[in-house]
Amino acid sequence: MTAPQPPKSSSTSSKALIGVLLAGTAGIIIFLFVHLSGSNTPTLGSKKAAASCKGDQCLPDVSYIDSNGTAYTRQSLAGKVVVINFWATWCKPCLKEIPDLSKIYEKYKGRGVVVLGILASDNPDNSTLLNFQSDNEMTFPVVRATSDILISYDYPGSLPTTFVYDRGGRQAHMQVGALSSERLEQILGPLISAN
Numbered sequence: 001m002t003a004p005q006p007p008k009s010s011s012t013s014s015k016a017l018i019g020v021l022l023a024g025t026a027g028i029i030i031f032l033f034v035h036l037s038g039s040n041t042p043t044l045g046s047k048k049a050a051a052s053c054k055g056d057q058c059l060p061d062v063s064y065i066d067s068n069g070t071a072y073t074r075q076s077l078a079g080k081v082v083v084i085n086f087w088a089t090w091c092k093p094c095l096k097e098i099p100d101l102s103k104i105y106e107k108y109k110g111r112g113v114v115v116l117g118i119l120a121s122d123n124p125d126n127s128t129l130l131n132f133q134s135d136n137e138m139t140f141p142v143v144r145a146t147s148d149i150l151i152s153y154d155y156p157g158s159l160p161t162t163f164v165y166d167r168g169g170r171q172a173h174m175q176v177g178a179l180s181s182e183r184l185e186q187i188l189g190p191l192i193s194a195n
Contacts, residue, residue, distance in 0.1 A: 060152030066141035
């Protein structure tokens with residue numbers, strides 16, 4: 001008596017299943033490539049233009065998560081004028097600058113200006129930070145510095161330090177030391193009006 005041989009159809013069905021899985025995977029990859037590549041021509045204010053800015057003079061491609069849990073990425077900031085301000089709760093010039101940054105943020109946020117305050121060197125707990133923001137009337141988002149953020153900005157050595165980026169994600173200004181609302185308006189004026 002000979003042992004029964006397995007049917008040859010199971011080998012064929014395994015090969016067919018693998019073929020279907022590979023074809024499905026290839027289809028998904030092609031769909032994603034076509035869908036994500038789009039066909040729009042980049043313009044200065046477009047998300048593609050900001051995403052195509054490369055080098056040290058461009059808004060770093062890192063995630064900024066504010067004290068409320070809102071995430072800001074280079075893609076979500078594309079087409080906006082972005083002010084990145086490194087500060088600390090113990091820094092006297094930073095404290096002097098907060099009202100001016102809040103004033104600018106409130107005045108221009110409806111015109112595509114985003115101000116992000118990067119808490120650079122101290123680490124208060126969430127409750128203390130929220131109280132500090134309230135006590136100092138900080139209306140702009142506050143982000144805790146991460147190693148990615150600090151590396152991307154080459155560890156600013158002095159506080160406050162402010163970086164301003166145009167709608168295309170290119171650095172338009174950098175300043176060590178406090179900025180007054182008047183000086184910041186001079187810097188932002190041409191950037192806000194540029195489309």
